Amino acid sequence: MSQPFNNVVIMGNPADAAAVETVAVAVDHLCARDLNILVSNQLPAPSAPARQAAVEDAELPANADLVIAVGGDGTMLYAARYASQHNVPVMGINRGRLGFLADILPEDIQDSVDAVLNGDYAQEARMLLHAEILRAGETLCSGVAVNDIVIKRCETARMLEYRTAVDGRYVNTHGGDGFIAATPTGSTAYALSVGGPIMVPHLNAIVLAPICPHTLADRPIVISGQSVTEVQLVENHGADADVSGDGERIGSLAVGDTLRITAAADTVKLIHPPGYDYYEVLRNKLYWGRDKRDRK
């Protein structure tokens, strides 16, 4: 019987001891199967598998059928950005507690990973965002994000003022701590902390959420996933703002620059073991149904 994934890449956060330990467990388990296993050269060498020392994480998924990310959701975001460029699906093994994205627990590696490798899994595509900083019509830099593109300003005590436009139409001029554009996947991350809604994963939508807006009526807006969002810093502020994707720095936004945000051309394919249920993850992560306050 053919198996769906023959060439498997393993990535993980080398600074996370629990993740490194789980990588070893996962590799041990995978080595018992007839697979080509490549482990990221960022990780300490586990006992068994071959590794391609010269290959950067960015290129690692190039010839793979599957990327297994071991760690928290942060590791999944990292692996997913690279895997999406090569159209390789990603599966996440968490190191202790369930993640939104990394949904296999260490104790379930045997059952869940085997099920997936035997072809018993669910695959779904998730939108990524693409952001580029434009100055005088030229692209200065760009990046992609699975969760969110964020604008903030380093000078912490002052307000950031920016203008937003969607599909070329002016939306609003905002003052506050910054700005988030989030995918449905990212709607349960930072955007949730600033009052954004939860958006189901398959929704073709992006939420634009101001961070600590000065104006109380400046609320999150959900726009189409096809829309183009442009954000400009307002003239009369000197300092630059930082732009990041999934928490990784993309570049600086100066006055007059435009940050242009669209759905990325690529999506990331997530592999889930049998029994995956988005709402169950949500209930678990947000402690739904377990509030302890009494109310008559």
Place this chain on the structure above:
Amino acid sequence: MSQPFNNVVIMGNPADAAAVETVAVAVDHLCARDLNILVSNQLPAPSAPARQAAVEDAELPANADLVIAVGGDGTMLYAARYASQHNVPVMGINRGRLGFLADILPEDIQDSVDAVLNGDYAQEARMLLHAEILRAGETLCSGVAVNDIVIKRCETARMLEYRTAVDGRYVNTHGGDGFIAATPTGSTAYALSVGGPIMVPHLNAIVLAPICPHTLADRPIVISGQSVTEVQLVENHGADADVSGDGERIGSLAVGDTLRITAAADTVKLIHPPGYDYYEVLRNKLYWGRDKRDRK
């Protein structure tokens, strides 16, 4: 030259003196054109046009090309629910201040209405929600709404407990004051007051928002416009809950009953005069850019 609308129906809120006055102005203006004008028999008789006394508002749009609703957004919701059943577009004239839906001011009747009647207008389709109360598999009653379907409980001092499922999958068990399912159009109405996001009008999405949820992490969820939402009252509460659409009562939800909410088969077509800009309406209605607090 042919004109796009020959048979025009006028509806308005008879209890709203400003609306009744604006109806008279509008009818006077329309009578100068070669149109068949029908005025709702709910309204006091203006001087000129014919009226069909025997026709209910529900049937009035049947042979019309255009419904003009005169009043606030509440009147637009009323007219839109009827017009949508006959696939007739609706245009709104407000009575003093701009509405989200009724976007022609009395002072602009001449210019804006003439432009529309001459064929210079924008038309857009807005989703409606359909809600039905099911008991033992049978439909007890149903209704449609342009803005929102709301569940609340009359016994004001006690909490409502209900379960939600989307497309047959269990989402959560909620406790609180009630539940709102809102269209993008309704996202700036009641749903906004309970912490829901703004959704742009053309988004194919529905927001499910708990009202004053007991659990602080029980947040609004944006789902696909194709999804089916089912809400059930939790077993151990005796009292019924009220279900309404756009603020009009649909029926009572008893323990064991299911409220089933989907996008309605029909949409409502809105007619806007030239220059209509959704974001401008939003900025105007929400006082964006005009907060007066100073922040350094």
Place this chain on the structure above:
Amino acid sequence: MSQPFNNVVIMGNPADAAAVETVAVAVDHLCARDLNILVSNQLPAPSAPARQAAVEDAELPANADLVIAVGGDGTMLYAARYASQHNVPVMGINRGRLGFLADILPEDIQDSVDAVLNGDYAQEARMLLHAEILRAGETLCSGVAVNDIVIKRCETARMLEYRTAVDGRYVNTHGGDGFIAATPTGSTAYALSVGGPIMVPHLNAIVLAPICPHTLADRPIVISGQSVTEVQLVENHGADADVSGDGERIGSLAVGDTLRITAAADTVKLIHPPGYDYYEVLRNKLYWGRDKRDRK
């Protein structure tokens, strides 16, 4: 050695099976001590203690040194309103999970209750609110509340409009689902669900919080515990509104009536077993420190 409490009254929710069971356990335990025990005639008769059949719950604390409330926080609120009128302290035994107010668990009855009866306890006074409905200068009805005074309207689909004044000065005209005035004790109950702040128990303050306010900038206001709040329904709405205290109905508020809210003359004394820590209760009840979302 003298003991601080000789005459002990036990109240509980007769409709709550777990509470009734815990009452029996508590009574058994208490009967081993040299105490006069009175059990509410609302409760099914436990085996041992005498009961005064003719005494209403309202009068039961009259000759007591201590009231023990067995049940959830709702039972504590009930007992506290009566106990406060006789200046008798109240201690709460919960029936399974920790409450904000009922902070002894069934499994700790032996240790915690013995400690308290031996004089090892902390006592603290909590503010109550007094509310009266005035019509043409006359008091129609009044009530007290440990948590909150709430105004809501039965006709669920329409907005309530009301004016607030504090210490005779006009504050605002509000539109929305209703109004909450909460004590620090009540700040973690209903008021928290509408966006109110947590207030530490000893704070001499009241929070006035609109329920689902139409205006997004209509936010909770914290005023002095000495202040007098007056709320009036706005003229042009016909239907009455319900006024409740701790979820128990006080009366109806008609247009022109004034609801006058002040700190009550009496406070309620809460008895806590050794080791009571308000912040620990807060962390436990609100799941603080246990959010499971990952964020880098």
Place this chain on the structure above:
Amino acid sequence: MSQPFNNVVIMGNPADAAAVETVAVAVDHLCARDLNILVSNQLPAPSAPARQAAVEDAELPANADLVIAVGGDGTMLYAARYASQHNVPVMGINRGRLGFLADILPEDIQDSVDAVLNGDYAQEARMLLHAEILRAGETLCSGVAVNDIVIKRCETARMLEYRTAVDGRYVNTHGGDGFIAATPTGSTAYALSVGGPIMVPHLNAIVLAPICPHTLADRPIVISGQSVTEVQLVENHGADADVSGDGERIGSLAVGDTLRITAAADTVKLIHPPGYDYYEVLRNKLYWGRDKRDRK
């Protein structure tokens, strides 16, 4: 007849053209009276009054009876911090629109300032916060604030983790963008943007508000004005955090350092012209009563 204020100091924001212009108007008007006028050496020299070139703004109020701050609320905060150290009252003239603190409009200078100088005014004391950064028991630096003490982290894309304690008792461990401790005066500034309540000016209370907390149940807490708040960065994060008072940098908080926040020993006295009404300012600044959304 004696006048209450003989020695008047004028401060203003030299970078704010409208403020500089209003300073000139104010000075012209004041020079017609028999007053000793000192203008901050930060400001461009107006025509008439003497100025003490060598005196820093910090010392300027030392021999004054009244400080007049010309500008927005930011200028008032600046002047108030210095004036409070010398126990000199402060009055604010705004440059175009009403502020929360600077409540005389340029067009009212003649009437309002004359009334105040003739003794017709209201004076009120407002709490200030004092913050000091402690390392190994020693104070590294300190500052005061009229509005708020804020902790934020420069590395914008990562979460700040910190522990709070009030009066020596552990409250919570928080993750998010930062932390605000605000006075009642500051409750309508930055703290309002993160979901804090409005607190009336005379309330003896401080609000502790997390900025974009990771945990949704991590809500603002209102504590007594007498309480001591201590905030510590959690061990496992390398980068320092910025501490500011009213937006001015106080210092850096490293892991292990403690930020200790109390009410300052001094208060600031605000002088208001006749007719000042806090709630009117609130209604005006927050656009209360002027929301334009329709709701039935």
